[in-house]
Amino acid sequence: MDIFDLLFKYRKAVNVALGVVAVLIVSWVIAYEPVTRNFVAQDALCNYCHLASEYNSDERLSATRPHLSVVDDKTSQATCVDCHLPEGWWNTTYAYTHFLSFTDLFGHMRDRDAERAGDWIPPRAAEAYRVRDAMFENDSNTCRSCHVEAEIRFKRERGVNAHKLALKEEKTCIECHNNLVHRPVDVREDAFKKASPSDGKEPKS
Amino acid sequence: MKRIALAIGLATFLAGPAFAGDPVTVDWSSVPTKNIKLFWPGQSTYQWLRSPAHKRANLQTKEGQACVACHKGEEEEMGNKLVSGDHALEPMPVDGKNGLINLKFQVAYDKEDAYFRFQWKTLNDYAGTAHPYWRYNGKEWKAFGHPKLDAVVQDGEQPGIYEDRMSMMIDDGSVPMYANQGCWLTCHDGERDSPDRPETSAVKANQLFAHLKKKDVRKYLPSTRTDENASWDKGKTPEEIAKIKAAGGFLDLMQWRGHRSNPVGMSDDFYVLEYRNSDAGKNPFSKNWDKAKKAPKYMFDAKKFGRKSVLFEDIRKMPTTLIRETNAVAFDPNAGWKEGDLIPEYVVSREDSKGSAKDNDRSKGVWKDGVWTVVWARKLGLTNPDDKALKVGGVYSFGFATHDDNITTRGHHVSFPMTIGFGAKADIEATMLK
Numbered sequence: 218m219d220i221f222d223l224l225f226k227y228r229k230a231v232n233v234a235l236g237v238v239a240v241l242i243v244s245w246v247i248a249y250e251p252v253t254r255n256f257v258a259q260d261a262l263c264n265y266c267h268l269a270s271e272y273n274s275d276e277r278l279s280a281t282r283p284h285l286s287v288v289d290d291k292t293s294q295a296t297c298v299d300c301h302l303p304e305g306w307w308n309t310t311y312a313y314t315h316f317l318s319f320t321d322l323f324g325h326m327r328d329r330d331a332e333r334a335g336d337w338i339p340p341r342a343a344e345a346y347r348v349r350d351a352m353f354e355n356d357s358n359t360c361r362s363c364h365v366e367a368e369i370r371f372k373r374e375r376g377v378n379a380h381k382l383a384l385k386e387e388k389t390c391i392e393c394h395n396n397l398v399h400r401p402v403d404v405r406e407d408a409f410k411k412a413s414p415s416d417g418k419e420p421k422s
Numbered sequence: 423m424k425r426i427a428l429a430i431g432l433a434t435f436l437a438g439p440a441f442a443g444d445p446v447t448v449d450w451s452s453v454p455t456k457n458i459k460l461f462w463p464g465q466s467t468y469q470w471l472r473s474p475a476h477k478r479a480n481l482q483t484k485e486g487q488a489c490v491a492c493h494k495g496e497e498e499e500m501g502n503k504l505v506s507g508d509h510a511l512e513p514m515p516v517d518g519k520n521g522l523i524n525l526k527f528q529v530a531y532d533k534e535d536a537y538f539r540f541q542w543k544t545l546n547d548y549a550g551t552a553h554p555y556w557r558y559n560g561k562e563w564k565a566f567g568h569p570k571l572d573a574v575v576q577d578g579e580q581p582g583i584y585e586d587r588m589s590m591m592i593d594d595g596s597v598p599m600y601a602n603q604g605c606w607l608t609c610h611d612g613e614r615d616s617p618d619r620p621e622t623s624a625v626k627a628n629q630l631f632a633h634l635k636k637k638d639v640r641k642y643l644p645s646t647r648t649d650e651n652a653s654w655d656k657g658k659t660p661e662e663i664a665k666i667k668a669a670g671g672f673l674d675l676m677q678w679r680g681h682r683s684n685p686v687g688m689s690d691d692f693y694v695l696e697y698r699n700s701d702a703g704k705n706p707f708s709k710n711w712d713k714a715k716k717a718p719k720y721m722f723d724a725k726k727f728g729r730k731s732v733l734f735e736d737i738r739k740m741p742t743t744l745i746r747e748t749n750a751v752a753f754d755p756n757a758g759w760k761e762g763d764l765i766p767e768y769v770v771s772r773e774d775s776k777g778s779a780k781d782n783d784r785s786k787g788v789w790k791d792g793v794w795t796v797v798w799a800r801k802l803g804l805t806n807p808d809d810k811a812l813k814v815g816g817v818y819s820f821g822f823a824t825h826d827d828n829i830t831t832r833g834h835h836v837s838f839p840m841t842i843g844f845g846a847k848a849d850i851e852a853t854m855l856k
């Protein structure tokens with residue numbers, strides 16, 4: 218009796234088993250993102266490696282007030298994944314690749330070229346610079362995943378004025394809203410410079 | 423008391439004869455009034471504004487962004503917040519201080535002069551015409567009365583006494599960023615009543631301040647310093663500073679003073695460059711103190727003033743300005759002084775003022791029903807190297823401030839900068855008089 222005869226003989230059990238597997242797979246597919254986001258990638262797990270004093274939402278050194286995750290709920294606090302794990306099923310995988318150090322491993326390595334050039338900066342600052350540059354390039358899409366410009370309710374006149382000017386000057390969130398959460402890192406002098414059409418070209422003689 | 427103050431004001435107002443270009447004779451009813459909000463700035467120094475503490479705006483400020491880009495319409499909110507002490511920028515809150523003063527401002531001109539009129543309500547129900555005095559304690563003369571930001575006043579050791587003032591700061595476009603950031607270019611850490619104030623010995627030891635023969639730090643422009651943070655102790659050389667001045671890179675700063683200039687119908691004339699410098703010549707006031715004798719130089723002339731000194735109970739109820747040519751005589755140490763006798767710390771003189779420092783010799787203020795009304799004329803087209811010459815067709819950046827309720831240094835209410843045009847488009851357009 219070969220394998221096919223056995224499968225045929227116990228076809229009811231096989232169908233049940235396949236059904237269970239299918240249900241499990243579908244369930245896993247459905248639960249993958251919410252479970253990862255809400256139960257696996259907790260701040261506590263992040264803080265297993267990342268210093269709580271630098272990253273933990275309860276101990277954010279630079280924060281003057283909580284970075285609320287729910288408007289008007291002062292007890293709510295954005296968690297690590299709210300900003301660091303993009304929404305989407307596939308993006309959820311980044312949590313696991315990050316756990317395995319696949320994504321950030323190289324990013325944390327020393328900047329040998331800069332060191333040789335005598336321009337070494339602390340890794341923490343370098344990381345902040347990289348992230349800010351990325352946000353400047355991608356129009357602060359991390360912020361925009363939660364904050365919608367048209368729906369921002371300003372508490373003070375300066376917010377209205379500043380955002381009006383920022384829109385006019387085509388500025389992006391990170392140019393003003395920096396050092397909100399993690400340990401403060403000064404914004405470097407040459408940050409947030411838009412490229413000019415003349416950049417890289419030889420000046421006309 | 424109000425009637426006495428009114429009488430004082432009217433007496434002062436009418437003291438001098440009317441003359442051509444007299445700001446009193448201008449028909450102010452034909453000149454539009456602009457309402458300007460003056461607010462309490464606390465210790466918002468140049469350095470603080472460029473620090474991360476100036477959240478979400480420090481980089482923009484460094485780039486020269488205008489204060490009003492964010493803070494337009496926020497004067498009252500900011501003033502009230504800062505003056506309350508509920509902010510790191512006010513470590514020495516003054517009891518009962520208001521955060522905002524509404525200034526009514528008018529400006530006009532003719533072929534010869536620019537005319538300004540200021541009106542503002544004072545916090546107190548008396549005119550701020552008193553100024554610190556020398557007080558005889560039975561043995562010697564000691565300083566009596568201090569501005570309200572001083573610890574001795576806040577601790578209750580000394581009474582708060584200081585003259586009211588109205589100030590104008592002017593640029594013609596020569597000072598970078600002034601049009602956008604105004605007076606905030608001149609207020610720095612290290613200055614009086616500001617953070618990180620240095621010891622007198624440190625100031626005296628500094629090369630620039632030794633050259634200036636100054637022992638404290640006052641307003642200065644960032645262009646006169648060598649470092650990006652415009653630190654008080656990083657001054658450029660006198661030669662470099664002279665070049666900046668020759669190129670017009672300074673600000674005019676003029677103050678009408680309730681005690682030290684108004685009684686002689688004047689305002690002072692200073693300019694801000696590496697320090698808050700007096701214009702060439704002599705302003706209408708000088709210290710009434712003989713260092714060698716450790717006594718005042720002048721006292722009141724009893725024949726003209728009715729007494730040789732005043733008492734604490736007298737001040738603000740009668741004129742107490744010592745005017746060299748009107749009511750003063752040389753101090754007599756043997757005049758039978760009694761404990762509590764007061765002689766003004768300053769002596770004032772219109773006759774002794776001279777040079778470019780005398781340019782504002784047509785200013786008069788009257789306090790009535792809790793409101794100061796100050797009128798002021800300034801000649802157009804001045805050619806002094808320490809003045810910003812106002813000209814017909816010109817647009818100038820102005821900043822205004824008033825010191826109200828016995829206070830000095832940063833204890834003023836200030837405006838954001840604005841432009842005034844004399845026959846030209848600007849935020850405020852001066853009315854041409856016919």
